[in-house]
Amino acid sequence: MSVFQAQKTALITGAASGIGFAAAKLCRSRGMHLALLDIDAVHLRQAQEELATVNPSLKTESYQIDVGDKNQWRKVVDQIKSAFTHVDLVLLNAARQQRAQSQYEGKLKPWADVESWKQTFDTNVFGTLNGVEAVLPLLLSSTTSKSIVITGSKQGITNPPGASTPAYNASKAAIKNLTEHLAHDLRSDPATAHISTHLFIPGWTWTGFMGNVGPTHEDTVTKMSGAWYPSQAAEVLVDGVEKGSFYIFCPDGDTDWALDQARMQWANDDMIEGRPAISRWETSWKERADEGIRADAVRRRT
Template sequence: MTDTTFSRAPDGADRGANPNAAIQEAITAADLGGRAAVITGGAKGIGLSTASRLARLGMKICLADTDAGALEKARDTLVPLLASPEDLRVEVVDVSSLEEMRRLKDLAYGAFGDVALLMNNAGVESSGMKPWDGPEAWDRILSVNLMGVVHGVQAFAEAMIQQDAPSAIVNVGSKEGITTPPGNAAYSVSKAGVKVLTEQLAHELRQIDGCRVSAHLLVPGFTFTSLTARGRTEKPEEAWTPDQVAEFMLESMGRGDFYILCPDNSVSREVDELRIRWAAEDLIQNRPALSRWHPNFEGSFAKYVEDAKKP
């Protein structure tokens, strides 16, 4: 049975509601039902949870991933949710290759004739990388996390622009690409690039007369997935589930949000906003880079957050 309950969140909902967001066209369940979604990194985690939610909305699904075994498991999950097994395509795709992404685009349009939603979700994790670490590790992170998103846009955007129907491109960023905490240089650089790319994409789409494609930057909080589990089998209390992220994303798109900044069970939107504002003030006040983690400013940051939370 098709679930059509996804629509705009109630006015004033504590989901970062912003009257400015309505400048961008909202994407609702009515816009998506019966049409196709393409999701990279779709075999697990946030990608698969989003695919499951979209399948319940009556969408056709095209999943791409590098893990063939996980794709087959995803097929078993999704087929019971779809109107027909023919409404699903799964494909092994390396997003770091533009040719592979163009092949995915041809597959999706050949099977379904229309793509209402492209979700550039594929990514790889890294930890402990320093700016001077070897080029092989940097190339791996940037080729998937950043260039994989670039390739998705390059492969799909023009065809989606030509569609006379509301459509959306969702690029998955990270809070590490906004506040850029130290200790994971390549990952932060890759996700900062995704943020800038998606902002530029949104602007360029607005310049096209009659264009009905919107861009959205999904910024998950701490989410328990195979990328973040790091050997744990039980979800930490502070983490959100991929299902929660998928639901939040769709609600935010229903409001026309560009920035989809997810909280989690530990960090509220209020705290996220304080961290983002502090990071921006580093430049404005000419403080040391990443002053939040500088020994001379750690106490000032803690007081800043504490004072902001006072009634």
């Protein structure tokens, strides 16, 4: 049974903008109560006010939180338990992409700024773990169908290089691994088998990382032509959960599923074929990688 139903409750982190806000709008359109969490108090308040007007008979509560802080999670969950009779959907979507600051430039930059790694992992990894620990008791309060959706990234799979990306890529690779284990553990125990777990993997989406900050109206947002709107990604998320998919990959205007498959296959084959790490971007391999990925994508489309 789908969790996206009237009178169900969704708890969403990173709800003040981007995919989190778009998912909240979709949940509200299904008649769901909303617990909105974000670190951005100003935009969180705006999101709450806008969503509350859609159907004033439904509950719309907001909670400012730094997801990397376990104590804040405890306080917020206590407040949620007081405000809502149950929680049915948990979308752990909050993330950051911290740019390294150091005396080095270019490719050496991230390796001289451990603090940027810590800040990235505090939000992207430990923020998610804190959320899982805090909300599991809410999902165990009954045996009706529940869902946990955790937002990953294709960068945690294909691992593209760049001065600002190693920490983010590593954090999202950790998210992939921990979500796989969480799904296995929950479905393997009869006491928790009613909780489905899903890894949502967006494509190129015009979110706060791209400057689309706050609960914006997409018809007023100027974006690059290849990117998707957050609402498009949110629709794929809902469809994937309702189909029971664990890996929920989201395309975009530039990348279809066949190209995603080919890129992931190439990245995984670096280990199997003994190629250099992330060979797709290695000077001596780049041309062969481009040709191989393109040919594989064409084959997959036929």
